[in-house]
Amino acid sequence: QSVLTQPPSVSAAPGQKVTISCSGSSSNIGNNRVSWYQQVPGTAPKLLIYENNKRPSRIPDRFSGSKSGTSATLGITGLQTGDEADYYCVTWDASLTAGVFGGGTKLTVL
Amino acid sequence: QVQLVQSGDEVKMTGASVKVSCKASGDTFDTSGVTWVRQAPGHGLEWLGWISAYSGNTNYAQKFQGRVTMTTDTSTNTVYMELRSLTSDDTAVYYCARGGVSASGLDPWGQGSLVSVSS
Numbered sequence: 624q625s626v627l628t629q630p631p632s633v634s635a636a637p638g639q640k641v642t643i644s645c646s647g648s649s650s651n652i653g654n655n656r657v658s659w660y661q662q663v664p665g666t667a668p669k670l671l672i673y674e675n676n677k678r679p680s681r682i683p684d685r686f687s688g689s690k691s692g693t694s695a696t697l698g699i700t701g702l703q704t705g706d707e708a709d710y711y712c713v714t715w716d717a718s719l720t721a722g723v724f725g726g727g728t729k730l731t732v733l
Numbered sequence: 734q735v736q737l738v739q740s741g742d743e744v745k746m747t748g749a750s751v752k753v754s755c756k757a758s759g760d761t762f763d764t765s766g767v768t769w770v771r772q773a774p775g776h777g778l779e780w781l782g783w784i785s786a787y788s789g790n791t792n793y794a795q796k797f798q799g800r801v802t803m804t805t806d807t808s809t810n811t812v813y814m815e816l817r818s819l820t821s822d823d824t825a826v827y828y829c830a831r832g833g834v835s836a837s838g839l840d841p842w843g844q845g846s847l848v849s850v851s852s
Contacts, residue, residue: 625777655835656835658834658838658839660778660839662778667828667842667843667844667845668770668778668828668830668839668842669840669842670838670839670840670841672838673837673838673840674837674838677837679838679840709777711777711778713778713780713834713839714834714835715833715834715835719795720792720795721780721792721794721795722768722780722783722794722833722834722835723780723834724770724777724778724779724780725777726777727777727778
């Protein structure tokens with residue numbers, strides 16, 4: 624059972640938009656920055672979003688992040704088949720004094 | 734820009750220890766430190782802990798306290814993660830990544846090191 628809650632799976636058609644939620648509490652998301660990672664099976668995760676809503680320069684602006692209260696959201700527009708992957712949120716938990724990951728969300732582009 | 738290169742896959746017996754290395758090439762580790770994460774087969778990502786590559790200060794997940802040690806060798810730009818008293822539950826791919834989860838994200842990541850534990 625992960626400290627951060629993500630939907631196990633989401634799906635959408637090519638060209639469409641999808642959002643992935645990450646729900647936590649005041650001890651983690653509510654008072655700390657969230658980052659998001661994409662992991663294609665069999666490969667290492669890759670940073671998509673850091674500090675809630677910032678993108679590394681190499682990440683296209685189809686990917687966006689936001690945070691409100693104790694939840695964070697990853698948005699992906701203009702879906703491509705290459706976006707099929709597992710997506711994880713992570714942040715710091717002050718009560719646990721540890722990093723905490725969401726359980727991951729599998730994105731299927733139909 | 735920095736790349737992180739990890740040591741090779743390992744096969745260990747129950748009760749043994751494993752030490753995984755993570756070497757920075759192309760640049761040195763910066764002040765954001767190094768985070769270790771693992772992923773058991775078919776499971777999600779799990780945070781093991783963080784080490785400052787310069788001071789050696791560490792922060793371990795409660796779950797691994799007493800069983801994990803992270804160290805750094807500044808002369809070779811390498812950090813290490815040792816896990817002791819291995820069980821089959823420790824079978825996983827172990828990743829290092831530059832940075833901390835409360836800082837500017839984990840980037841880049843090493844390629845991963847598979848540790849297989851069998852009896």
